[in-house]
Amino acid sequence: MTQRPATPLPPPKERRRLREAASLTQAQLAARLGVSRQTVRAWESGRTAPSGARGEAYGRLLAELAGGAADAVTPVQAAAEGGPVRPVRKERAVAAVVASSRTGDDPIDPADPGDPADPAASSAPPAPSAPGAEPAPSTPGAEPAPSTPGAEPAPSTPGAEPAPSTPGAEPAASTPGAEPAPSALTPAQAFDALYAFCAPALVRQAYLLTGRRELARESVERAFQTAWQRWPEVARDPDPAGWVRAVTYEYALSPWHRFRPRYRHPEPPPAAPADRVLMDVLMDLPPSYRRTLLLHDGVGLGLPETAAETEASTPAAAGRLLHAREAVATRLPELSDPAELHRRLTALASAERLRAPKPPVVRFGSERRARFWTRAAIAFTVALVGATALTLWTAPTRYEPPVPPGEAVRGVPPKSAPGPLSAEEVALRAKLRGETVKGPPRLVPRAE
Template identity: 45%
Template structure:
């Protein structure tokens, strides 16, 4: 891949990241494996190896997390008396397992300072529940995700519905989402799949086009993105809009890294043909320009997701309806099974054998008609005076 797909290491150094060799040296000096670094940053071990070899560089939120992690590795170790972790402690703290943590991780893992009551006795801080964690995730990711799904579909109602459907499913499977290394990516994948589903074209509401953006530049951008194939559209949104690097983009689109790179090159070429502003910049700056254009786009109607509490309530109501439906269906099946068991036969009755045709038997046609000779004999026997029982009686001589 060339400069239009990946950022060079020199530009990465200018933006705050050390050279790839220094990244590897810092990791080895801290006795960390690729898997430990990947778990701390929230990516895969393959991505960390790619960063250390210089094939790719982190982008977006991954870049910020990786830069903070390397800064923590490069910072000198704190003295034992200063190693106590607090909510506002240094960025280079160390976890119980001995792995350095970033400033964000240390602040998240550190217990909050307990408040004191009027008597000066520390009061225990209330523990956050699953609902509060879900609301925090929703407030953080829902607005940006609504904009991304709108750029993928060009339909405001469908974009908001995709976001709500994704978070509803996340709340139904919250233990799995809460322990996922990238909960935002989990929700984003579900929202993208629903928004790009081919079944939406059979809906009646899908036949009507949404109102177009008021700015002509926004209309050109939206039309250019919607003209791309769905796979290219999703790849561009993840790489340029979200800021994922190429391996993570390939993993989320279920494609190999070379395939994702080829899709990205073709998508950039198609967009440059339709967007004059994009065609005027060099290839290595197209990603940054696209991200700025995506951020500046203003839909015709505001994209305002519903509050998190409403989404949670809708998800819980849906779960209750499905549970009641499942119980009702189970009751119907049990009733039908009991009725069948009561009314079914309790012994075996062999079926009657089917009839068989017999050959050689003359058909039943009734009494035969007498011939002239037979009629004469019949009349003679009836006219004989010796007819009857006396005929066979012996005569005395």
């Protein structure tokens, strides 16, 4: 049985991303760990898991490469592990300009409460604090703790942070230097926070990826339904937003959509002529080039992160990016500058009023889909077991040899159809009737 190292290891994609972000090759990393290059490749592909002293050294090296990024705990991870919620560091990929809901050159947070195109994002008013106290950290999508009506506030001490109040409970007096009571999110609240933070961005990215509004909404909804079904895995992922984005892109670029009746006809193009031309250029690119261009120049990921998410090597991702930029610059010379291309992608994504469904609707749809497929699997299993039992019940229990075919009698012509006998048949019948019926004729010697 393979033993896992005590140091927690990130997923295989994250291991590769950390190595490429540190500008290390597989051979260099293998030389530092004292293993072969094939071993490092197997660790990064997920075929094998490191164990023992080498696994410990590999985990410590990845922790050093990650730096201080591993110290930030998201509300999703804290809710899954049952720990306290700490301030979250916003994901750079999710907070990119393509996810914004209004035009402009400055990046806009997709979870901004003032964004009119983000119906899922909600703003929580800060709880009143004592003079000199720092406000408690807020979590996107979390509702503030309500206070008890008619309850008197507890005496506050300068320098102390207020503790959240519970309905029906008396507020406790704060002491100097006391930390606020940790509040944990339920899985549903953590999912709603992730959805409110990422869904508006992903809908616009999926629209740039497919050119279809309904398919973009469906891709995001299906990705979050999958995330809710596999929530323990997603909650402990170092980058849950990247996990959902990868699933969204895979579903949006599935080649099976072309066989669906509702997606055989094109949708109305963008209203602006410039946006219409840019969308046509994007749709003419191969899906892998389009995805690489959107992740790097639209979302703002680095080249190693783009290569890891597209499951390609860094040189291959760089080649796709260069060819995509060249194809865009051939038809639109003004977009040869990556900064200008980034701005135009932002404007194109923000021009459409794309709205995502509410988080409870997505969770309910995920649970309903899971129940449907579970019942379908049970029904198929019962039908298969019933057919097998019926076959075993009706099958023969002993071997029955097949009946051999009959032998033809020489001299008797086969009767092709019922009818009167011919002259030859009548003569033959008379001859047969005149011969001995039982046994062969005796042979009598003749004297000559």
